[in-house]
Amino acid sequence: MTHGISYSAQFARRLLVGVCALALAGTASAQSAEGPKDGPLDKFINLDAKDTASKLEILQHAVYEQAQHVIALAFATEYAGRIEMKRVSYPAADNGLIPGYVFRGAKQPPGRRPALILVHGGFHEHFDHSWFWMVEQAVSRGYVVIFPEYRGSRGYGDRHFRNDYGVTDVADVLSAADFIARQPDVNPDRLGIVGESRGGMVTLLAIQKQPKRFRAAVDIVGLTDFVAYMAYKPEYRRQEVARESPSFKGQLPNDNLAAYMAVSPINNVDAIESPLLVLATTGDKIAPLTLHTGRLLDALKARGKTFESKIYDNAPGGHVFMHGDTPERDDAANRLFEFVGRHLKP
Secondary structure (H helix, E strand, C coil), X not given: XXXXXXXXXXXXXXXXXXXXXXXXXXXXXXXXXXXXXXXXXXXXXXXXCCCHHHHHHHHHHHHHHHHHHHHHHHHHHHCCCCEEEEEEEEECCCCCEEEEEEEEECCCCCCCEEEEEEECCCCCCCCCHHHHXXXXXXXXXXXXXXXXXXXXXXXXXXXXXXXCCCCHHHHHHHHHHHHHHCCCCEEEEEEEEEEECHHHHHHHHHHHHCCCCCCEEEEECCCCCHHHHHHHCCHHHHHHHHHHCCCCCCCCCCCCHHHHHHCCHHHHHHHCCCCEEEEEECCCCCCCCCCCHHHHHHHHHHCCCCEEEEEECCCCCHHHHHHCCCHHHHHHHHHHHHHHHHHHCC
16 A cells, blocks of 8 residues: 555544534524525435434535545655545536546557446445556556546435436446547547446446447446345345335335336347446355356347456455455456457547
């Protein structure tokens, strides 16, 4: 771990403790005297609410937002002079704005180059230090990178926290592809997409919805069957997923099966045209191999699709093996960049 990351992590902890203390001390009365202020939290959460749940929600999103600023600062500090990072708000398909990050070499030569869309996973995750290494690897190889913080990502206020699984996330990632393709230093015909976990699911859905959009795609431990996913998750998570997504209408698969099948990439493998690399490991308890990646590989093979794969044997970290400093992670990274490089030619 570098000194930049260590220092930033300490700074982050101190800042978050301070934010929590201030929020807890002032939540009850701070807003009433001055009235509403500008900003995403004021627009979508009733800051004058007296109930404890609303106060905690205000605090939660305030902490999330401050954490994002710390992460951005950590990246800028560690890669100063090497990688240019720009926070962007790009247009969504429904005319909203989606936050994200664009990364490019600080001293890259003139000309157009290929771009990679990196898609994070997680229930309400976001850009964090675990993605730094992949951004660095991509930029050092000549790619422009966009990291979309699709709806459902935390750190951008209450409204952005809400999402529709397999719908708004996919739409926002495709909008990110449109945005990066319009940049003057990007060749719009040389786009690749890489997604992990939920991001792998989004990646598969994206190349199914726009089969000719991406010249290379990489699915890392992706969820391929959302019906299966809902079968083995704990009840609190099942209820949370069903409640959050407008498409699911608060219903579990037994009451709204079609909605869950519609966002399961395993049901539309026929639509895939992009060359695809699939990376996974045995021992994955979040997206078990036999339920997700294994069935995807069988379907790709049966339909004669262009794909490559590598399944590791109990890679350290299991579902998050790509975030460890291990031989398996290094091998997977080499395979990933060799694959996209073959098709995108950076």
